[in-house]
Amino acid sequence: MSTKIKILLVEDDRNITNFISTTLEGNDYKVTTALTGREGVSLAASFCPDVILLDLGLPDIDGYEVLRQVRAWSRVPIIIISARTKESEKVTALDLGADDYITKPFGTAELMARIRTSLRHSRPATPDHIYRALNLEINFEKRQVRLSGEDIHLTQIEYQLLTLLAENSGRVLTYGHIMNTIWGPYMDAGNQILRVNMANIRRKIEKNPAQPQYVFTEIGIGYRMLENENV
């Protein structure tokens, strides 16, 4: 029996499916391709993939619809592959339950990294107690943040914000998701309070806020933290 990780690719352009599946198979994944949205939904049920790569522009039903239908019963990681460049569309996909997105065109290295990140987050069997990347270390049990061995003092909100990003390191979290998690659903629509807190965090952990090493901005979408090396 094959123990290869299974990937379902829902994408209608044959050139792209060809290139992606060749790449993935070369990296020892088992790939199945669906050319339409309906086929994608039914294969998601029968093939039991470990990761789904989903294109938003499909010929029969909208990518969002596929996302909704699969999310209705499955928590399998879904990575959106999209040629749509509007931030609002990416945010919609993420808020509908997609784990990550990658914009066409993309390099193979980027795709592989995203797949690895998604796979890791889909297996919460071993909860991380420590986040470690470059010189930054967060100890979730001791509630301690250290940079090059020095303690960093964060406010309550800043700590919550940083740990939320660290627990989801490598994935983009939308402004809306972060606002909801930290400040609750009754906060008014603006996200300036989030921006200001992030600016404060950056001043505490980054050498140069204009060239951050740990927390990256995806303009119009949200924040992404450097991948945890401690796995």
Added chain:
Amino acid sequence: MNQRLRNLPLWKQHLYSLLFSITCMGVATGIALLYYEIVPENSYNIPLIFLLAIIIVSRYTVGYWHGLACCLFSVIWFNYRFTYPYFNLNFTLTGYPITFMVMAAIAVFTCAMTSHLAMQMDVIREREKQLAEVEMEKMRANLLRAVSHDLRTPLTGIIGNSSLILERGDLLTPEEKRTLIAHINEDSNWLLNMVENLLSITRIKGDNFSITTTEEPVEEVIAEALEKIKRRYPDTIVHAKIPEEFILLPMDAILIEQVTINLIGNAIEHSGSRDPIDLIVSATPETVSFTVRDYGVGIPQKKMENLFDGMPVSTSQTSDTHKGMGIGLSICKTIITAHQGTLIGRNHAEGAEFTFTLPRKQQTSERT
């Protein structure tokens, strides 16, 4: 007539004019009565008070009629109240028709001058609007021309190289094939960059070049631009210096990011130098300036004049002819103009530098 009033419907303009006329006449009468109380023996100055009121009314009301009506009212009222016999009309006074005619003439002249002035203002405003439209049309035409030129060249390369591999693949050595494929890859990446630029332009809406701005932290925009630059040019070093304070600036962040990427990309590809590039952000209470400074050959003097016109760079200056900074800079200019900012390019002692400046408070998007 002030501008605000002129934008109202006509009947409202007349209503305001009427109220204004009545007020003026009332005030004039009041002053005249007061004056008459104090110095009853000298009534020669009273017509002057009414004259002044008529001029004011003529200047600040629509059309001739309000001024003329006030004129008629003044003459009759003056006759009735301030000349002997009091509280009686007597049109047989010596010189009375002269008084009336002079006052009427002044009212007519003032009205004519005022409306002429207003008309001229309208003409000037209209001309300015047309000029702005021509300017935008020119920008668009330049952009299209630059696009067709700049897109064609890399496409030729891609088609040529790939056909060569398809048709004569068996005869080529692996190294030769690799070189051809590398060229295809390079050209496609350049095309991608161009497409991204063109896409960004679609965010600028319609004929009046308006954009949707939100308050964005400057450091985040810079950080993401630098992240993308690092991905595209992994070997290049950019030193970024931004103010310590947290700056929120109204902008379309994606567009400003694109401008930053274009300027840094140009500095990398056209400076002819591998020295680190400086990106310096500085803030004043009214504006925030972004400067990209390279330490290379500088901008050729003959390019200075139409730097932002979308013309391709002269082929003698650069090794790869198709990588013109044409479209890039012209798009930057368009974006910064839409933000009501300024973009300038100049040479400093050791290379070239481009600075764009954005206002911290966005004026109303309406252009007048």
